[in-house]
Amino acid sequence: MSTFLGMPAYAPRGVGHLRGDEPFPEAARTALANPQLRRNLQHATTTIRGKSGAVIAELPDWQELRSAGSALKAYTMANLPRLLEQLEERVTAAGGVVHWAADATEANRIVTDLVKATGEQRVIKIKSMATMEIGLNEALEDAGITPVETDLAELIVQLGHDKPSHILVPAIHRNRSEIREIFLSEMPGVDPDLTDDPPVLAAAARRYLRETFLSTKVAVSGANFGIAETGTLAVVESEGNGRMCLTLPETLITVMGIEKLVPTWQDLEVFLQLLPRASTGERMNPYTSMWTGVAPGDGPQNFHLVLLDNGRTAVLADEVGRQALHCIRCSACLNVCPVYERTGGHAYGSVYPGPIGAILSPQLTGVEDNASLPYASSLCGACFDACPVKIDIPSILVHLRNQVPHPRAERTAMAAAAYTMDHPKLYERAQKAARLAKLLGKRGRGLPPPLNGWSSSRDLPTPPSETFRDWWRGR
Amino acid sequence: MRIALFATCLADTMFPAAAKATVQLLERLGHEVVFPEEQTCCGQMHVNTGYQKEALPLVRRYVRTFESCDVIVAPSGSCVGSIRHQHAMVARQAGEEGLASRAETVAGRTYELSELLIDVLKVEDVGAYYPHRVTYHPTCHSLRVLRVGDRPLRLLRQVRGLDLVELPAAEQCCGFGGTFAVKNADTSTAMLADKMRHVLDTGADVCTAGDASCLMHIGGGLSRLQSGVRTVHLAEILASTEAGS
Amino acid sequence: MSSKELILGRIRQALGSSPAEPDIPRDYRTGAAPVDLDLLVERLVDYKAVVHRTSDVSGAIAEIIGSGTLVVPPGLPGEWLPPEVPVRRDDGLSAAEIAAADGVVTAAAVAVVETGTIVLDASDDQGRRILSLLPDLHICVLRPEQVVASVPEAVAQLEPTRPLTWISGPSATSDIELNRVEGVHGPRNLHVILWETA
Numbered sequence: 067m068s069t070f071l072g073m074p075a076y077a078p079r080g081v082g083h084l085r086g087d088e089p090f091p092e093a094a095r096t097a098l099a100n101p102q103l104r105r106n107l108q109h110a111t112t113t114i115r116g117k118s119g120a121v122i123a124e125l126p127d128w129q130e131l132r133s134a135g136s137a138l139k140a141y142t143m144a145n146l147p148r149l150l151e152q153l154e155e156r157v158t159a160a161g162g163v164v165h166w167a168a169d170a171t172e173a174n175r176i177v178t179d180l181v182k183a184t185g186e187q188r189v190i191k192i193k194s195m196a197t198m199e200i201g202l203n204e205a206l207e208d209a210g211i212t213p214v215e216t217d218l219a220e221l222i223v224q225l226g227h228d229k230p231s232h233i234l235v236p237a238i239h240r241n242r243s244e245i246r247e248i249f250l251s252e253m254p255g256v257d258p259d260l261t262d263d264p265p266v267l268a269a270a271a272r273r274y275l276r277e278t279f280l281s282t283k284v285a286v287s288g289a290n291f292g293i294a295e296t297g298t299l300a301v302v303e304s305e306g307n308g309r310m311c312l313t314l315p316e317t318l319i320t321v322m323g324i325e326k327l328v329p330t331w332q333d334l335e336v337f338l339q340l341l342p343r344a345s346t347g348e349r350m351n352p353y354t355s356m357w358t359g360v361a362p363g364d365g366p367q368n369f370h371l372v373l374l375d376n377g378r379t380a381v382l383a384d385e386v387g388r389q390a391l392h393c394i395r396c397s398a399c400l401n402v403c404p405v406y407e408r409t410g411g412h413a414y415g416s417v418y419p420g421p422i423g424a425i426l427s428p429q430l431t432g433v434e435d436n437a438s439l440p441y442a443s444s445l446c447g448a449c450f451d452a453c454p455v456k457i458d459i460p461s462i463l464v465h466l467r468n469q470v471p472h473p474r475a476e477r478t479a480m481a482a483a484a485y486t487m488d489h490p491k492l493y494e495r496a497q498k499a500a501r502l503a504k505l506l507g508k509r510g511r512g513l514p515p516p517l518n519g520w521s522s523s524r525d526l527p528t529p530p531s532e533t534f535r536d537w538w539r540g541r
Numbered sequence: 542m543r544i545a546l547f548a549t550c551l552a553d554t555m556f557p558a559a560a561k562a563t564v565q566l567l568e569r570l571g572h573e574v575v576f577p578e579e580q581t582c583c584g585q586m587h588v589n590t591g592y593q594k595e596a597l598p599l600v601r602r603y604v605r606t607f608e609s610c611d612v613i614v615a616p617s618g619s620c621v622g623s624i625r626h627q628h629a630m631v632a633r634q635a636g637e638e639g640l641a642s643r644a645e646t647v648a649g650r651t652y653e654l655s656e657l658l659i660d661v662l663k664v665e666d667v668g669a670y671y672p673h674r675v676t677y678h679p680t681c682h683s684l685r686v687l688r689v690g691d692r693p694l695r696l697l698r699q700v701r702g703l704d705l706v707e708l709p710a711a712e713q714c715c716g717f718g719g720t721f722a723v724k725n726a727d728t729s730t731a732m733l734a735d736k737m738r739h740v741l742d743t744g745a746d747v748c749t750a751g752d753a754s755c756l757m758h759i760g761g762g763l764s765r766l767q768s769g770v771r772t773v774h775l776a777e778i779l780a781s782t783e784a785g786s
Numbered sequence: 787m788s789s790k791e792l793i794l795g796r797i798r799q800a801l802g803s804s805p806a807e808p809d810i811p812r813d814y815r816t817g818a819a820p821v822d823l824d825l826l827v828e829r830l831v832d833y834k835a836v837v838h839r840t841s842d843v844s845g846a847i848a849e850i851i852g853s854g855t856l857v858v859p860p861g862l863p864g865e866w867l868p869p870e871v872p873v874r875r876d877d878g879l880s881a882a883e884i885a886a887a888d889g890v891v892t893a894a895a896v897a898v899v900e901t902g903t904i905v906l907d908a909s910d911d912q913g914r915r916i917l918s919l920l921p922d923l924h925i926c927v928l929r930p931e932q933v934v935a936s937v938p939e940a941v942a943q944l945e946p947t948r949p950l951t952w953i954s955g956p957s958a959t960s961d962i963e964l965n966r967v968e969g970v971h972g973p974r975n976l977h978v979i980l981w982e983t984a
Binding site (some may be wrong): 072073074075106109110111113114117125126131132133134137138140141143144145146147151152154158160165166167168172216217218219222234235237238241245264267268269271275276279280288289293296297298304305306307309310314324331332334335338339346348349350351352353354355356357358361363364373375379380382383388399425451454460 | 793829
Binding site (some may be wrong): 098390440448476486493500508520 | 548552553554555556557558560561564576578579581582584586587588589590591592593596598601602627681682684685686712713714716717718720721722723724725726727728729730731732733749757758760761762764766767775
């Protein structure tokens, strides 16, 4: 019985944000039809690619750092039980309380109960992929607790009743004038003469949240890194909203995926070089906070760490796919992906969009629940080159495509094609049949789905009068 | 040198000019070309679409067909990429360790055309003549799987009469991606639209690449636009001479 | 079964009997490298910090703060403070009192040339984290011997169990069209005084 209970499990259905409402190709169609969205995405991803490329080029040992980062993560996964227990021990010794959450439902319950126990009705939040993944805000709201997102992009998403579309910049799909409109209509007390100048917009967020920071007694955060050796947690940010949340409240609750572990303090020297350059294209992000349990007289005096599985052990069980757990959430793969650049993040249906989302979401949920995502890539390989911890995303995509339940017609066609290709005589006959495709004309009228997807925008090649092997034999 | 040609199923069936040009070019450079007729397809489409098991016989066929050859060339970065990075994996996942190590050996002797010319045959100037304005699209698998780098450009720069113009955002995918082009036709089309715009911006009358598949995609779009820009495989340009190819 | 046992059991099941444990290649740059103070200044300025290279700390502070008020941590050297400027030492000030000050002066634990970063470790001359957070102006006094060339050197010098704040320029965001804009929730003005004794 205990063996059965100990089997790795997928993230449960009905809670959190790992599954979309429609398959990727359909969801992408909506985004592709929105020229403003495509302009916003192209502008933002082009900007970040340029910045990131420039600061990466400054480091003579970027490739060595990538290799070290990759190996450190593989080491961490191989030693996960020991390192997690070590982290728990160190955090506890430093005055923190560690909780273990097998899935989203349990994590939401733990956090909600902790907030209720403080008697507070409002929490301030630092942007955290883990809490978005588990749908913590909805769970808190159901319990009558108001979660206030304090990251600028999250605030834009929350005020705009929108969904995040990027790991790092959840409002990447909005440009400055759209952000101004959202602030004007949704931000209480905003200056009606607000312009769309980015510093002005940032100042409006500063004014709006200031009093909330000073008066809220509970904060919820994620963590970029949890150091097993010392029990130290790290949050990497830009705006100072993270510092506010980690410093001002009386109670801090941090939700961290079990894969965010780093073995030793020294190992941070690798990740603190990789993450900012790959992520925001900065030599270093403006603020990184590190804390170990409770510091008497400094910052929150009650600290809770929630360690989250929610499908991660299922990812770990796949020897090829487990690399997806090495991700440090920099979003470099999104920024270089030609598919993401055109469809945006909403099309992926999960809080994890882009190439990393296409390999992570299906593994967290089981491929059946995200069957279209492994195909949401042309396998161009730009993501692999950009990944600061060298996750071989294209190979994992191909690997997952093998696990996806295939449509019956496609399965039949693929089996027939393979059989034909393995029998040269049949193959030659098929080649001659291909020449009959001339009858279809350039526009390929009358081709059945999905082949008409090709001919809707592309002419068919004109079949040659003889195949290469005909020519070879005849010369 | 005796060189075995892997024509690839796509070039054999739909774009024989690329395979013919490879033969003519290598013979002009003084080499002997052989074409083992048992060859068909490398199985890349099956592997990349999620039909690894179905690809196994094709891996076996490729290994058996080319095992006795010292040097194999294919006019496709993508097929060579699959042979080099997927064949052994497919065999290994099927539990065929013996086949996997044979596949590794054969893959080590299989070259994409520009690799063969520059790394094995040590030639950059192949004596070609091609009086056209040409832009080069460095297909994703040549660029990021095989890492052919600037080899094709070095070859093109030596072609007499050829006016080589740089393609903006050259390293971005054209949107083909095999079955991606039909499974995600709308996204693929959006990617293609940007690629075509960049090609047209160069003012070139020919767009070339080392992969017939990507050229089929770009060419299909350019033809639909009635743009007048042609797609021509790198091998065809390198095979052209003043006397005609 | 507790959730802890459940999760650890799942992990062991997922990893199987003998998961491969890779060696970690540490052939990236580590160890002490020469410190280039000019480059540090360049990197700080690049991220919109204002840098003052001087042997006169209190003079520099007086010039920066003008007629404003200051809060300072309990262990900040008294001789750094200009006599004419109103100063409150943090002896348990409330958040509102800290936020009401025009500026804060702290020392630092270490600074990194390559990234233009200063790190505070909440020592007596740097104070509680809240102190350097709420005022809109942060003046940080740095001694050249606290400066290291690279991130690995800084990590090696820091005590991980202290509350640490790594600061690279004033508060900023990349959330509007992915371009860096200064000035959100943290101090919008960062002045670094590089204290070079003549």
